[in-house]
Amino acid sequence: AQSVAQPEDQVNVAEGNPLTVKCTYSVSGNPYLFWYVQYPNRGLQFLLKYITGDNLVKGSYGFEAEFNKSQTSFHLKKPSALVSDSALYFCAVRDSRNTDKLIFGTGTRLQVFP
């Protein structure tokens, strides 16, 4: 069965510093991986996805993610954090090619301090 794990419940970083939010995956076959962000009392906003190709994926709002097949990881990164990046971040994997079903991790709360 497909699954993703987000090992950190919360990540704290100072504004202007680089940030990393970790995600590892377990899939049979090719992984289709996604990152979403959720602000308080809001739905999920799409940041980026990895389907195939370059291991470094660039997304919205200056975020990028690095796909590492050998380590089965898909970590979300940003070179310089903003206070406004503070939110809940979810990693997800598509269950199969026959359905849109996404399997989400438990989420990581990112807190950026001024």
Added chain:
Amino acid sequence: DAGVTQSPTHLIKTRGQHVTLRCSPISGHKSVSWYQQVLGQGPQFIFQYYEKEERGRGNFPDRFSARQFPNYSSELNVNALLLGDSALYLCASSFSRAYRTDTQYFGPGTRLTVL
């Protein structure tokens, strides 16, 4: 272009009642999926509908049902509400083209509280 819209925004029901949640996809999207997000957890997949047919079903009881209309909008119905059904219900839409991994775009959600 408008994003995914959901109604109502908030809803309060009592145990045993029935609820209907509504979703309108992004224009041109033919697939709608429903997710349940309990406080402190990631979203859990409930249903996917594509071209008015069920394409996927998550591990939810038969009290949960859904349908998709000719204009691709969708309804999620929950019967005999339980306290544990209190959650944020998210709708997502995508093109869902064959052999492509299209992005799902989520609506703002409906917050359901069961008393």
